[in-house]
Amino acid sequence: MKRYEQLADEMGEQVRNGSLRAGERLPSVREVSASRRVSPSTVFKAYYLLEARGLIEARPRSGYFVTARTAKPRAEPAANAAAEQAQSVAVSELVFQVLGHARQQDLVPLGSAFASPALFPLAPLARSVGRALRRLDPWRTVEDLSPGSETLRRQIALRYLAAGSSVDATEIVITNGAMEALNLCLEALTQPGDLVAIEAPCFYAALQALERRGLRAVEVATNPRSGVDLASLRAVLARYPVKACWFMPNFQNPLGSLMPEERKRELVAILAERGIPLIEDDVYAELYFGRHRPLPAKAFDQRGLVLHCGSFSKSLAPGYRVGWTAAGRFAGEIARRKLMSSLATALPSQEGISDYLQQGGYDRHLRQLRHTLSMHQAKVLRAIAKHFPPGTRVTQPEGGYFLWVELPGSINALQLHRLALSQQISVAPGQLFSADQRFASFLRLNCGHPGDRRSEQAIKTLGQIARSLAEGEAR
Amino acid sequence: MKRYEQLADEMGEQVRNGSLRAGERLPSVREVSASRRVSPSTVFKAYYLLEARGLIEARPRSGYFVTARTAKPRAEPAANAAAEQAQSVAVSELVFQVLGHARQQDLVPLGSAFASPALFPLAPLARSVGRALRRLDPWRTVEDLSPGSETLRRQIALRYLAAGSSVDATEIVITNGAMEALNLCLEALTQPGDLVAIEAPCFYAALQALERRGLRAVEVATNPRSGVDLASLRAVLARYPVKACWFMPNFQNPLGSLMPEERKRELVAILAERGIPLIEDDVYAELYFGRHRPLPAKAFDQRGLVLHCGSFSKSLAPGYRVGWTAAGRFAGEIARRKLMSSLATALPSQEGISDYLQQGGYDRHLRQLRHTLSMHQAKVLRAIAKHFPPGTRVTQPEGGYFLWVELPGSINALQLHRLALSQQISVAPGQLFSADQRFASFLRLNCGHPGDRRSEQAIKTLGQIARSLAEGEAR
Structure with a gap:
């Protein structure tokens, strides 16, 4: 991230949390330049960015002001109680x-x-697919079945590393989008009739996946800002023989909640103590507005109990159907189930994305x-x-x-x-x-x-x- | 099929069935030309083809002779009895x-x-993928989920028509290879614990699919040449509450057996009478050595009870993971289950194959x-x-x-x-x-x-x- 973007983010945060109030005048470019020890042009760029984001506005001959909202921002919804009973x-x-x-x-x-x-680089991706297929070794079509392209798995492992967590390429299984990954995880961890803990509210596709496998759901309470309520989770685990949890710690669908790091760490510890696996649906993590990609719960996993599921569908290549799971101790089992259920993930998609990542445009696009x-x-x-x-x-x-x-x-x-x-x-x-x-x-x-x-x-x-x-x- | 290929096939069949014996002299080109009312060059071409196939050989100044086999051809295995008990x-x-x-x-x-x-046109396919992705409407990436690309479904429907059966594009669901199609069919038709009739022997992936879903198998006897033994099937159906059959009427894996048309018709009738659906795995049908693509059992289905599963993986595009099922009355249910299990089939693969089919090289390749x-x-x-x-x-x-x-x-x-x-x-x-x-x-x-x-x-x-x-x- 460039210095001016960092500065804009910091000041944007002050606007959001109310340290800078609507109508308030921002410090001059010279003041900020001096206090932050950055060049005036960096401050200008940061202010332009904040202006583009609608957070501040320039008034002729007066300087920059925090945008006066046309209406009072709405309050957030209250925390969600959970049914806390199996259904x-x-x-x-x-x-x-x-x-x-x-x-x-x-x-x-x-x-x-x-x-x-329209938000995705479909034209460069198309070129990548063409380039990758032209140089494809034909034997890859029968050899790269499951767990999927080794190059792509290594690239994904590198992205984990860059984001602050460590995942070995050998525990990654490429799937037909995250949806297949999530279903395979559920299949590997449960038998029909078993209990799975989910968030309330939760993504309907998770509910459908449970329904499809004949599983029962037990809901855990959430906070719309900080996600899974750990007290509620503890209560649920004390009461029910939960076989697995399926949570979205980062930008939960539909809440958008983001579990703070400490809470993720504690979540992983609670589950590790009981030997309960966590299916972590993390497909929105790359779409963070803050400074850093939020860590997945997987980053705190030391026992291979977190099955982290990601995808390129939401961040790069919709329609390509390339997702994955970094499935810890369950990786071998998942790779087998992938072989049995759909054999392999489409090679043109895998190769195209792999080439695109190699070209180096991904982070700029993001x-x-x-x-x-x-x-x-x-x-x-x-x-x-x-x-x-x-x-x-x-x-x-x-x-x-x-x-x-x-x-x-x-x-x-x-x-x-x-x-x-x-x-x-x-x-x-x-x-x-x-x-x-x-x-x-x-x-x-x-x-x-x-x-x-x-x-x-x-x-x-x-x-x-x-x-x-x-x-x-x-x- | 060209006239000379037809002629070669006919004479090849005579060699295979023993009408023309090893060492026997073939009629002269002039004789065949006269009796068959074809040009001498057609006969020459047919003979060249038979020679290339190793069935006949030219002897200088003597004409063509049926190849003396270096060893007596082996007998075929006997018919397979079935366990005929659920397991x-x-x-x-x-x-x-x-x-x-x-x-x-x-x-x-x-x-x-x-x-x-090496047998597949991967280079032209790669060009097709590139071309198709360049002109792709971005909205297709979120709109073409399930049942899949309409153009491709229409093209597949046309191929059914050309092969002598009639399937509506609306009953086709595109899948991540035939393997996913077969699994989705099984899922739509059965609950864990149910009984499914399979062939003995049968493709191990079918066994794995049954195992994965917790289904029990009941085997039906087969003939290594003509496939499913209908008497055995009747016995099985009389004795067990079979929920579905999973058969390969064309070039069964591993037998290679081909059910004669009349037997397919009867198979469909037997099942229709009892309202039992047939999952028809038909991925090898395009690889026929005879004159015509053998009809699928689906061709005789009048009640929408046959779920015909096909694929481009064995005939055109290995690794692309494009298969389908023409699922009759179950099409809607299958499309939903596809949405729930893997959302959609990779668009680059679907579009590439669709473009390739449009270019018109498929039949020549086949x-x-x-x-x-x-x-x-x-x-x-x-x-x-x-x-x-x-x-x-x-x-x-x-x-x-x-x-x-x-x-x-x-x-x-x-x-x-x-x-x-x-x-x-x-x-x-x-x-x-x-x-x-x-x-x-x-x-x-x-x-x-x-x-x-x-x-x-x-x-x-x-x-x-x-x-x-x-x-x-x-x-």
Whole structure:
């Protein structure tokens, strides 16, 4: 990260945490240059960046000021209690009913699970695929089955190292996206009827995976900012014979929560004490808005009990279907199950990504991507603050591209979803995100489509629908 | 197929079935030209082709003669009785032990499941991938999840049509190779503990799939030439609550058997009467040596009960991981399960194959591939006849690239496998191909590596090992 970016991040954080308040004047370029011992041009660049992010604004002949928000930012939702009781899962039907619509391009995709494909370097990737396939040794097509391309596994291991954790290439199994990795982990760790601890709320695909394997879910409470509630986890583990946990410590879907490092360390310790494996879904980690990639829980794992699942789909190559798991002591078992279930991961995709990583453009692309996503998140948050009814609460995640919105009163999100759909807007109603469908007045909104000019208007429309529903409730 | 190829096939068949005997003189070019009403050049070309296939030879100034075999061709193995009793499956460990070695390039790959990658048009395919990705609409990366690329599904539907069966593009789901398709079918049709009817012997991956899902197998008897024994199937269905059948009517792995059309029709009728779905693994069908692609059982299905699984891995694009199932009434369910298990199939692979098919080179490639494989099969059969001990029996499949060899006496194929491995030769011992490991004196040999100069010597070495084991038995 360049010095000016670092400076911008620091000052941005002061704006976010209120040390610098709306309307307040920022110190002059000369002052900052002197106090920080950086060149004036570094300060200028940092201020330009903060301006681009919508956090500060220049006033002619007066200097830079913290942007006056057009509306008071919304409070965050409260912590989520957990059902803390085992239950069978049957959410799939609802998920398909609701998301069956979510792939039509004429909808504003606020309910989508995907960021805009325009954010990814698909043209350079295509060149990489072509180049890699031209020089491919044909024997690789029958020899690189499972665990997958050795070169790519080494490159992934290097990225772990660069991010501060240490993973050996031999424990990595390349999969058909993270989704396959997560399913294989679940399969290796559980038998039908077993209990798996999940977060409340949690990603509906995790619920579907449990349902598909005939597993029972036991929910653990979460905090929308800091993720898994360890007291709740301890209570659950004391009460139930949990076979595995499936958590997202970094930028959880749908909360966007980020577990602090210390909490991750403790999570790993709690589970290690009981010998319970953790399936760590970490597909959004590269989309951090802070200074560093947050460590995975895997970084604290000393017993090979954390099965860390990653993917290039959210950060580089949507549609290529390249994910992986660094599965610790379960790596051999997972590689076998991969062989049995889908034999191998597509070689053109593996080779293309491997070539792209070798070309060295990945980190530059990621910086750009994070910048774009964080700016757009701020924009969508402002729009929500402006248009949604009073009492609305919303998360402010430090990465990823989801917002978790709590609607006031008892607005039914499924009802809102249906009304929104009639206005060509998709949303993901909270009912999808727990086994007992109890997040009924929540929405997950996608803020990963910065190029979509319809989004401000769509937020406004959603706000109107929410207001009308709230009034209906009040009557 | 060109006229001369047709003629060559007809005369080749006469050699194979003994109408034309070894050493017998073939009719002159003029005679054939007159009787068949084809040009002399067509006859010449047919004779050249038969000569290339090793079936006939030119003798200077005397004309063409049926090749005198250096050794009497081996008899075919007898029909296989079935266990015809339900049993749990636990063959995986053995499969991994035995085949763990099978991917090392320094082995002669007679135990491999793959044909030589040199047989496939990987360079034109690479160009197709590059071209397709350059013009790819980025939105396809998030919209083409399941059931997969519509263009590709239409192209596959057209190929069904051209081959004489009718499948609607809407019932096709693209998968990560046929292996995923087969697993998804199994998942859609069964619950753990259920009974599935399979062939004896059958492909070990089918056994592994059953094992993985906790299913029980009930074996149906087969004939090494004509496949599933319908009387045995009827007996099995009368006795057991079979939830699904998993058969390979075309060029079964490992038998190479081909069910005659009438038998396929009857198979479908038997199952339709009882409402039992058929998972039809048909990945070798394009590798036929006869005149036409054999029809799938699916062609006779009127109730949507046949889930036909195909792939480009064996015929065009190894390593690309593009397969599919035309799943009849189960298509919607399979598409959902695909979404839940691995979300989507890699787009670069789908798009590349789609572009390649559009370019029109596929059928030309297939003609060449079939020709090469049939010639090499004849060569390997001659080598087996020459080098293996008396009493050896071997199949002569009309397509695919497997031979199923029955060793004389009670030679243990696992023992032979171990001795062969010490000579840098892999084989697939018969124990892998049934739930109760009873094909203990059988081998599956791969004859899909025509470019491997070591294969004749390897067959000779195998023959020597077999002889020494037979003598050991006799003592």
